[in-house]
Amino acid sequence: MDPATAETLAGAVETRPQMPAPLPPDERSAPLRDRILAAVALYPEPRSALIPALRLAQEEYGWLSTEAFEQVADATGFTPALCKSVASFYDMYRLHPAGAHEICVCTNISCALVGAGETLREFSRELGIEPGSTTADGRFTLRTVECYGGCGWGPVVSVDERYHEPFGPDRVRPLLDELRGQPG
Numbered sequence: 624m625d626p627a628t629a630e631t632l633a634g635a636v637e638t639r640p641q642m643p644a645p646l647p648p649d650e651r652s653a654p655l656r657d658r659i660l661a662a663v664a665l666y667p668e669p670r671s672a673l674i675p676a677l678r679l680a681q682e683e684y685g686w687l688s689t690e691a692f693e694q695v696a697d698a699t700g701f702t703p704a705l706c707k708s709v710a711s712f713y714d715m716y717r718l719h720p721a722g723a724h725e726i727c728v729c730t731n732i733s734c735a736l737v738g739a740g741e742t743l744r745e746f747s748r749e750l751g752i753e754p755g756s757t758t759a760d761g762r763f764t765l766r767t768v769e770c771y772g773g774c775g776w777g778p779v780v781s782v783d784e785r786y787h788e789p790f791g792p793d794r795v796r797p798l799l800d801e802l803r804g805q806p807g
C-alpha cells in the first residue's frame with residue numbers, strides 16, 4: 624500500500640463514526656404475508672411498501688426466489704414481475720442464493736481510489752473464488768457492490784450486512800479466520 628493511501632486510511636479510522644450495535648434477531652413470529660400486510664398498512668400507497676416487503680421476504684428465505692416474489696406480489700397487489708424489477712435495481716436484494724456469510728466490497732470510485740481493488744483481490748485470493756460466486760462449501764459469497772454511502776471511510780466492506788470501514792487488505796485474513804471459527 625502506498626504511503627498516501629495508508630495516510631488516508633489512518634485518517635479515516637480516526638474520523639469514522641461509531642456503528643450502532645446490531646439489532647436483536649427478529650422473532651418472525653407472524654407469517655410472512657401478515658408481516659408484509661402490516662408494512663403495507665404503514666403507507667398511503669401500497670407501492671411505498673414494496674421495499675420493506677421485499678426486505679421481509681429476503682429475511683424469511685435468505686434470497687428472493689420466484690416463490691418469494693409471488694408472495695410479495697400476492698400481499699401487495701402488484702405483479703411478481705414488478706416486484707422483481709424493483710428488487711433488481713438495488714444491490715441489497717439477493718436474486719440468487721448466497722453462502723452462509725456474504726461479503727460485499729464496494730468498488731465505486733471513492734473506495735477504488737483508496738484501495739478497494741486490493742481488498743477485493745485479497746478476498747478473492749483467500750477464498751479461492753471470483754467476485755460474484757460462492758465457495759464450494761457454501762460458507763462464503765463474495766460480491767462487488769455499488770456505493771454504500773460511506774465514501775469518506777473507504778474501502779467499505781459489508782459482512783452479513785454489517786459495514787466494516789475502512790477495510791484494507793490486511794484485514795481480510797483476520798476477518799476470515801474469525802468467520803471460519805464461527806459455527807455454521
Ligand code: FES
Binds near residue numbers: 731771772773779
Ligand atoms: S464509493 Fe464506496 S461507499 Fe461510496
